Amino acid sequence: MLEFAEIEHTDRKTLFAEVILPLSISKNYTYRVPFELNDAIAIGKRVVVQFGKSKLYTAIVKEISALAPEKYEAKYIIDILDDRPVVTPHQLYFWQWVADYYMCNIGEVMNAALPAALKLASETKIVLNTEFEIDRTTLHDKEYLIVEALDIQPELTISDIAKLLGQKTVMPILKLMFEKNIIHISEEVSERYKPRKRTFIVLNPVYNNPDNLRELFPILEKRAPKQADALLAFIKLSRHQKTITKNQLVEESGAGESSIKSLIEKEIFFAEEKNVSRLHFEEDLDSINNFELSEQQAEVLQSINEQFKEKDVTLLHGVTSSGKTQIYIRLIEEMMRNDRQVLYLLPEIALTTHIIERLRIYFGADIGVYHSRFNDNERVEVWQKVLNNDYKVILGARSSVFLPFNDLGLIIVDEEHETSYKQFDPAPRYNARDAAIFLANTHQGKVLLGSATPSFESYHNARTHKYGFAELTERYGGVQLPDVEVVSISLETKQKTIQSHFTSVLMDGIKLALENKEQVILFQNRRGYAPVLMCKICAYTPKCINCDVSLTYHKSSGKLHCHYCGYREDSPSICPACGSTHLEYKGFGTEKIEDELSLLLPEARITRMDLDTTRSRNSLQTILNNLEEKKIDILVGTQMVAKGLDFSDVTLIGIINADSLLKFPDYRANERSFQMLAQVSGRAGRRGKQGKVVIQTYDPNHRVIKQVIANDYNDLYAIEMAERKSFKYPPFYRIINLDIKHKHPEVLYNQAVYLANELRKHFGERVIGPEAPLISRIRNYYIKSIMLKFEKDGISIVKAKAILKEVIVQFQTTKLSKGSIVQPDVDPY
Template identity: 30%
Template sequence: MAIAKVIIDVSLDKEFDYLIPETLLPQIKVGVMVRVPFGHSTREGYVLSLADSSDYTGGRLKPITGLCETRANIPEHLVTLGRWMADYYCCSQEQSIRTLLPAAVRSGKIKPRIRRLYRIADVAAAESFVACNGTKPSAALRVDLVKALLAHGAQPADSLKSLVPAFSQSGLNTLIRNKIVETVEEIVRRDVFGDSHVLPSKPLPPSADQKKALELIGKMLLGETSSHVLLLHGVTNSGKTEVYLQAIAKAREMGKSAIVLVPEISLTPQTVRRFRARFGDQLSVLHSRLSDGERFDEWNRINNGEVQIAVGARSALFAPFRNLGLIIVDEEHESSYKQSEAPRYSARDVAVMRGKLEGAVVILGSATPSAETSYNASTGKFLLARMAAQVDNKLAPRVTIVDQRLAGPPEPGKSNFFSKALITAVFDRMRRGEQSIIFLNRRGYARVMICEECGFEARCPDCSVAYTYSRQRETLTCHLCGGVIPAYELCPQCLSPKIRYAGVGTEKIESLAGAVFKPARIARMDSDTMRGADDYEAVLERFRRGELDILIGTQMIAKGLHFPNVTLVGIVNADLGLSMPDFRAPERTFQLITQVAGRAGRGDIRGEVIIQTHNPENETIQYAAQQDFDGFSKFDLEFRQLLAYPPYTHLIIVHFRGEDESMVVEFANGFTAELQRYGHEGIRFAGPSPAPIERIKGKFRYMLVIRGSRLKLLRQALRVLALHRQPPKGVEVYVDVDAQSLL
């Protein structure tokens, strides 16, 4: 008896056993989509595994109805990966399997774009027709059509209209009836590159550090090393991308495919441009900015074996290659690799697991590796290749720390957001025709809106945060729930006109810069201004062509940008993130400062970085200014080991939320009491207690924080409690394994 275990998209986290009819036995494989009877209806599902027997005791098993022949199948190794994700990240199997396929492919609603072509059906008959009818006026149109198709090959109707001015469909139909011309259909790919072209590039001679890294990667590809994971720790501008390009070329020579992950969509066009320059159009692009049709075509190009390289953000990790040899995770430390919705997976960690399952090499690249990756490299779990020198042995940028506490109060009508040192440096660059980047990791015009008379603070009524003011749109926005209201002209509490804006965001910095740095050409890049994929490219292209003097932005300008004419980076408030109630705050601050500082001096002129701070003695600021990763890493890891935080433990956060706070608390306490039965002396429970941001979208939030090692049994119990125990109506519970934030 042949049994197929099928998962159906009904969110039950359960496989169902079905008999495989003999007629379907050769075609039923793991990952195939099938139609099955379910209750009183027929549903579609994926085969997760095959078996010879079933534990089902409720009667006779029903047979599979048939195959979904027009729907994409999932490669078996990806199904295995999906099942691991469901187990490890405490999510349902349906959620995990759904993640493996883009919605455009999974739904079946998107179809290939078909184009009808006309071509000669019988060359001899066509030539004879021209010879016999060439002088007949009544056949002139048909003769011209046949001549055009003989000369130019298969053509769509629009092209024939341009080739034959007197074109008529009836004349073409006559040729088809006489079997001189025939119609054929071809699939037309939706081209994600459009009309853009890039100049080809050739491999560059490797530096000593690059050569060592490539030699090690070569051994890894041959299976001659103890680990399949490499940390490529290279300072900014050390040539990591060139190592990626040459490593992919090595994998391709071995007949292997490659996946390249970048942390943000804004980096994808720049990365794709460099990879197209080296490999032509023989690569696919996968990210959320594509249309459904483009995503459908790109996925199928990979699935059909038409391309062997995929570049994209997080979801590109699941590209359906059958012969995967290399996975590259660029800027591996980035928090955007962690999915915020179920399944809450880390693309970096899942990449390591996919590499293990498929025998592929995984390269984790960063100038500022995460604490977890650094620790794994130091213990020998991952291999390590260091690239300590910049390309062409360029000097690291000069770094100056400016103590903003010494600036004193601003002069009437003026602001001291820009220090005198930064103002002088920017004007100096403008005089020399060079460019500057000004960085502040907070968008909006002002952080809060406060009344000087009564102390009223404009806060979102559904979330525990203040509104952010946008002067351009005259609105107050909550960046948690997305709520937007018109900005107040009078205090709604006391009707005073003395309502003002405190704090500063990138919109305000842009406004101030326009006044201070006249006549500078300035643009801003943050999630308020970059609404579409084309917005990123348009601004960066203007900057690349030298049409802008100053680029102002948030963390999206902190990494991946390579502009040789940028010689100055100003960091307006370097310690902005240090006050966050999160153990990763120092790490993220160090990474951001280091990454954005690396944008300066990538050309022939040495760069300069000016760090403005109110906390110049802070260890993180000092280590970042010195570009001392090893010193910071030692300092940060000692703190984490003392408090039993990752990488010395695993961190799991169970979130509870609901509109009725008492119900949330009662359920969270009961949940925690039951879960603690599966703990041991190596596991610490903290909470449940209110989250740092207590309300979002009108729902109260409580957290249970779990730290420890040997968590397999507890994770299994947690999965059952979270997925298979129904919480009270109005209460939600979800699990975040290897959480990246305590907020």
């Protein structure tokens, strides 16, 4: 199935190539291969083709045959861009599966899979690479013309460049310029991922000789006493640690940076700049190569290896800070000894850099990283290295499943419960965890799913023996789980012991942590200052002009923001409806928490981490650096603070309002609330100290909160699964959502009702709706949702999807469908 037959090419044989275009079209197009390209054409290579009247695209060759298309005359392929295929047979098979399973077109999968530089089109914009110094004397005439034109106009389309050079296809020239680092693809010029660097100080080996050192000290003490202090501090520090940073030496010696600089100039010290983790301390780094598994870890590792003999997928359920990463490292080692590749998937690359650095230190040049913070040149470089088998281990976010692996032996899906693995827009709306299982199967590889709070689907599969199962019940190093205390907001409000949004228990805990020079993380799952601005007289609330949501007030900008489409407007001082000046802010977000806490604790250094404060260049890294270096006492954040943070001095976690998680109209609300509360709680007391968690709520007797306190995942699972079985939800039923969108609500209503009725003819009561979703208008499109529930032991899901596709196509051929958008979403949650 994965092997493609070689086709005998002769000089005059007419060949036709079926190609995948990076467009949302339901069928692939077939092009004629010019005779002179017969020997060069191959499956997986990129070709330049014309589609439509004038547009040029880079397409991928999917099949080659001698059969011409029956319905249309095939156009000629214009050029072939590659000497060797850039897409493998495994990938093409995987792309087709993603397209079929998630009910999208293979062109949409290609768009998600390939870096932009590998899929140039005539409207693609080109810019100069400003980080590269161009030697113009080495440029060919055409390259020189392009560079000169980009000097005058910083951004050109490929069509512009074709006109400039007076030739139809310029993609081969641009490909060479891209490979030489001269140009960038503008829509992909994103922030370059910059690892954090630190300067380490090393003593000149000459002074390892005690006699030389004894001679040096008197000279320095007489001429430069501060330099002598720095040298003495270095010797003192080197007795207890292997590596010494410049900052540590300055702090320990009190000598100042100029003294250190002088010692470097005299070659008494050498300075070495190295990449270091942003999320853990350097003293941990040296122990990584030498760690030993605990008795429980060793048993779990053996159990996983045994289960891999019979099962393709194993679930590792380990409490937070139980040492799952160390087990991953041992499994990766085994794969590398067998010369097989490993994919390590993470939900949020930006917040898990400590894992990247740990693995890089351990595996060196064999590990590659792939994520959205890399610019396009870097992504293409990683793509080529994976293709060439230069990287044995790839660490990446969900898009890493599309890389060109040759022999994938193991996929590790860390924090497998995370919703970040699901792509919601645009298509393909795939879940990287589920796609990874199919991908591993195509390579005869294994999958390890790891989580402290597994998704119910994965846990159910483990309980029913579809997956293997292993469990870590103890924190690594014997550190205890944090002490959890629940505080009633209602009770403290009555007793008048609450200050702003902070109960007396939380405030006392924060003050105690600050006195002990420890750090605090406060979690509030809403950004902005106040979610709602309301008139006290007429209850008017400003709403977005494009979406059916109220606008959120942001104090930093002084404006009202829509968190769905980005619309902004000035905050009114007079009610536009009744003219009243009595406007008040209802609710609170992270910005308000930060603001009010700074008034209550003016001496504390408080920082906020949410989408608003991490937009700018390197802002996220700066926050994490400052937290590690203890320049921050209190970090206020949204769910970003729940993922991957690992700091030794964070001893208190405060959850400002747990009710915002629990009271949500979604069948997964309790599961997600438990996961979020447990993950946030797990950030406390990770290195030797038992942490404390304070959960503030109006409902301290809520079942989920009690389950979090008891860390009783099994009780949550048992109760929730009984309800899901009764109400026909996953994992007992499969769900496919259909969103129908239109700019006119009356037209949309008729379209949705028609489509639902057509579906009921085939699926009966399995069709629910149409209903308006929670947010019924986004970006001026009104939305209706139809939900289809399919029992796992009943109708074939493949057959159901085929019928569903037919009904959608039939609907789209009617006049009624004009102006509508229909979006299927398989496994939507």
